[in-house]
Amino acid sequence: MAKHTILYVEDEQWLMGGVVDYLSADYNVLRARNGDQALALLESGKHNIDLILLDIMMPQGDRIRDSRRGRTSGVEFARIVLQEQGYDTPIVCYTVVNDRRVHDELKQIGVKEIVSKRELPSELERVVKKYLR
Amino acid sequence: MSNREQRNEDQMSRIERLFGDLETFDLILDRVLRDWGGQGTVIPRDQPRRLFDNQSTFEPLCKEIRAIEGGEELCWKCNLERAEEAAKEGKPIDYICDNGLLDITVPIMVRGQSIATILFGQRRVSDDPDFEPEAIAKLRRTERKLGLQPGSLQEYWEQVKTITRAEVEQAKAEVNRIAKFIAEIVTEREELQIKSQRSTELERQLNELALSNLSKTEPVKDFWRVLGVVFPKICSILDAQAGVVLRGHPTKEETFTIQTRYPSTNRSSQELYTVPESKWQKLIRGGVVCVANLEESDRQYELRLPFEESELVHPRETEIAIIPMQISSHQAERVVLAMAGTSPPGSTDLVPWLPFKQQIDLFKMLGSRLRAAYGSVIGQHERLLHEEQRRQYVQDVMHQLVGPLSGLRAHCEALLHGRVSVQRGRVILETLVEQGGLLQRYAENFGFAARSGPSIFDPSEWNPELCDSKRLVDILIKCTKSFQGQAKAKDLIGPSVNESSFRRFPPLMLDVELFEILILNLCDNAVKYSYQSTPTTIAGRVLDSRVEIEITNYGIPLKPEEVNMIFQRYTRSKQAEEHEPLGTGIGLFICDQIVKLHKGTIRALPSKKSQHGNEVKFIVTLPIAKGQGR
Numbered sequence: 001m002a003k004h005t006i007l008y009v010e011d012e013q014w015l016m017g018g019v020v021d022y023l024s025a026d027y028n029v030l031r032a033r034n035g036d037q038a039l040a041l042l043e044s045g046k047h048n049i050d051l052i053l054l055d056i057m058m059p060q061g062d063r064i065r066d067s068r069r070g071r072t073s074g075v076e077f078a079r080i081v082l083q084e085q086g087y088d089t090p091i092v093c094y095t096v097v098n099d100r101r102v103h104d105e106l107k108q109i110g111v112k113e114i115v116s117k118r119e120l121p122s123e124l125e126r127v128v129k130k131y132l133r
Numbered sequence: 134m135s136n137r138e139q140r141n142e143d144q145m146s147r148i149e150r151l152f153g154d155l156e157t158f159d160l161i162l163d164r165v166l167r168d169w170g171g172q173g174t175v176i177p178r179d180q181p182r183r184l185f186d187n188q189s190t191f192e193p194l195c196k197e198i199r200a201i202e203g204g205e206e207l208c209w210k211c212n213l214e215r216a217e218e219a220a221k222e223g224k225p226i227d228y229i230c231d232n233g234l235l236d237i238t239v240p241i242m243v244r245g246q247s248i249a250t251i252l253f254g255q256r257r258v259s260d261d262p263d264f265e266p267e268a269i270a271k272l273r274r275t276e277r278k279l280g281l282q283p284g285s286l287q288e289y290w291e292q293v294k295t296i297t298r299a300e301v302e303q304a305k306a307e308v309n310r311i312a313k314f315i316a317e318i319v320t321e322r323e324e325l326q327i328k329s330q331r332s333t334e335l336e337r338q339l340n341e342l343a344l345s346n347l348s349k350t351e352p353v354k355d356f357w358r359v360l361g362v363v364f365p366k367i368c369s370i371l372d373a374q375a376g377v378v379l380r381g382h383p384t385k386e387e388t389f390t391i392q393t394r395y396p397s398t399n400r401s402s403q404e405l406y407t408v409p410e411s412k413w414q415k416l417i418r419g420g421v422v423c424v425a426n427l428e429e430s431d432r433q434y435e436l437r438l439p440f441e442e443s444e445l446v447h448p449r450e451t452e453i454a455i456i457p458m459q460i461s462s463h464q465a466e467r468v469v470l471a472m473a474g475t476s477p478p479g480s481t482d483l484v485p486w487l488p489f490k491q492q493i494d495l496f497k498m499l500g501s502r503l504r505a506a507y508g509s510v511i512g513q514h515e516r517l518l519h520e521e522q523r524r525q526y527v528q529d530v531m532h533q534l535v536g537p538l539s540g541l542r543a544h545c546e547a548l549l550h551g552r553v554s555v556q557r558g559r560v561i562l563e564t565l566v567e568q569g570g571l572l573q574r575y576a577e578n579f580g581f582a583a584r585s586g587p588s589i590f591d592p593s594e595w596n597p598e599l600c601d602s603k604r605l606v607d608i609l610i611k612c613t614k615s616f617q618g619q620a621k622a623k624d625l626i627g628p629s630v631n632e633s634s635f636r637r638f639p640p641l642m643l644d645v646e647l648f649e650i651l652i653l654n655l656c657d658n659a660v661k662y663s664y665q666s667t668p669t670t671i672a673g674r675v676l677d678s679r680v681e682i683e684i685t686n687y688g689i690p691l692k693p694e695e696v697n698m699i700f701q702r703y704t705r706s707k708q709a710e711e712h713e714p715l716g717t718g719i720g721l722f723i724c725d726q727i728v729k730l731h732k733g734t735i736r737a738l739p740s741k742k743s744q745h746g747n748e749v750k751f752i753v754t755l756p757i758a759k760g761q762g763r
Contacts, residue, residue, distance in 0.1 A: 012536040013619075014537055014619075015537070017543075017544065017561075017622070018543025018544035021557065022547040096532050096536065117535055118535070121543045121546050122546060
């Protein structure tokens with residue numbers, strides 16, 4: 001059975017390395033350092049992306065910009081992907097942001113689940129699996 | 134001591150309270166009555182039985198009558214009836230009293246109402262044929278009322294001095310002038326008292342408004358809103374023809390906001406202007422207001438304000454007086470309150486402005502209260518700002534630590550669950566060591582940043598040692614090695630040390646521990662903000678009495694206006710914030726503090742284009758150790 005493909009958008013390279021190491025055994029993991037890179041990968045059509053794993057606080061780009069100087073650029077990315085461009089790719093956020101207002105906004109946009117970075121990759125994998133059946 | 138001096142203020146009549154300086158009042162009346170040669174008193178309308186002792190003098194006839202039981206009461210009844218009559222008439226009247234003597238009552242009229250009556254006379258009229266029959270008839274009636282034999286007081290009556298009808302009229306006119314003068318003073322004082330009460334109320338309102346706004350998040354903005362409401366009220370109370378609030382902020386496009394009010398011309402109560410700096414000395418044009426004494430000296434906008442009466446602006450052409458008052462200087466902000474009053478055309482001195490001039494003290498008092506209120510608002514504003522900075526800082530610290538710590542745990546779990554190859558596992562262990570060092574540095578930085586005050590290092594923490602060039606290069610290389618993993622992840626070249634550039638370096642006095650923190654922070658900065666596949670280098674240069682250590686990388690640009698502010702606590706460049714939302718803005722602040730401890734300087738150069746992209750350079754300048762020059 002072919003592996004599912006996950007697009008992981010994260011600017012913290014050290015964390016990304018650990019998560020990718022963990023998930024790579026069972027999934028193809030594509031990396032993007034910010035929203036712009038992730039959007040380009042998505043739009044290229046070269047990869048059949050089954051799920052997007054998304055950080056919230058990321059550097060701003062030319063296309064993904066937010067009013068809080070990157071503190072909610074992941075929210076803006078999710079909005080463009082799900083609402084503006086109409087993708088139905090499930091998005092799971094993996095973030096340190098615990099602001100209820102941001103969480104509510106993400107849920108409203110259509111983000112499937114929000115996992116705290118306090119959780120280990122094993123817990124993240126458990127959540128990811130729910131949306132990759 | 135007179136009885137009057139022993140009275141409490143609340144027992145005084147209105148005229149006594151208003152007059153305040155009763156000695157002066159006494160002197161005026163004494164003089165009037167003495168000049169005229171008559172006897173008299175003053176009857177306050179609100180407390181008619183209160184005699185003004187010094188003026189309550191009596192002819193022997195009157196003394197005799199008053200000594201008899203019921204006599205004094207009789208006299209009082211007569212006096213009060215006539216005083217009331219004069220008050221109603223609103224002008225002086227003369228009459229024959231119950232003792233058969235001519236009396237005059239002159240009301241002191243304030244705003245159409247009598248507040249007291251000057252009562253004097255006790256004379257016989259020599260040239261009026263109607264006087265004596267009526268006077269004698271009245272005297273007989275009094276004798277009957279007091280149970281005396283008819284004619285028993287005749288002898289006393291005949292001893293009373295005489296006066297002509299012309300002298301009566303002259304006395305009436307003269308005392309009436311005095312009464313009007315007193316009325317003017319009383320009116321003026323009453324108005325001032327009312328205004329003072331209103332301004333006290335205004336002051337209370339202002340304080341209340343200012344205080345109630347202190348809990349809000351934008352106290353300075355609130356203060357200006359409050360002032361916008363309160364200042365026109367102040368102008369109205371002080372009868373100013375125009376009130377001006379000048380608010381200048383040289384860093385904000387060099388413009389000044391002016392609020393004006395012109396009650397005399399019914400123009401809108403508040404107008405906002407943005408006045409170019411070039412018009413600073415002619416703030417309101419059109420001959421309405423001209424602030425001539427505001428002098429600009431260099432770009433600090435230092436105002437020379439005419440506080441003294443002699444310095445009051447009195448422009449001949451505009452006929453306007455200005456009392457400017459600087460109420461604050463928050464950061465670069467300059468604020469002036471000014472009030473304007475008109476002088477009659479052609480006047481050459483300040484005398485015609487008397488009513489306006491009298492308000493100056495009140496205006497100054499209100500100005501100082503505003504200044505105090507503004508001061509407390511600014512204090513609160515700065516506390517809130519500081520609190521917000523700290524709150525943001527603590528949040529950022531949490532975020533900055535959680536990222537690497539999550540990475541550390543993720544790697545450990547990958548190792549633990551056998552998700553990686555043995556070879557990859559070794560790499561992970563190496564990077565774990567490096568990341569541990571990074572977290573250690575962050576923790577140290579947070580510790581330094583938590584210290585307060587302009588200088589976070591205590592001189593006792595300064596432990597310098599002499600470091601030759603070899604030692605210096607060793608330290609630099611050791612520091613750069615801490616970033617190998619991070620640099621590799623971004624495919625960076627370096628950070629590397631240009632060893633040959635340090636070869637001729639003279640020995641430096643360095644606190645090695647702090648110097649390492651300095652270099653680690655600068656390298657961390659360079660690696661964090663470098664673009665993929667670009668070099669980061671450290672090079673040295675020897676100058677006359679100092680050396681320079683340059684850290685160069687290629688990455689997100691630094692604007693000229695940002696090169697100084699990035700060394701301030703909690704401050705980051707706009708691009709840095711967008712590039713790396715997790716930063717705390719303390720690394721370069723700590724660098725600056727460490728360099729200062731070494732009696733050196735640190736500066737950043739605005740980025741410039743190069744073959745690798747935007748070149749960003751940080752230069753640390755350090756003094757050469759004494760006696761170790763080239």
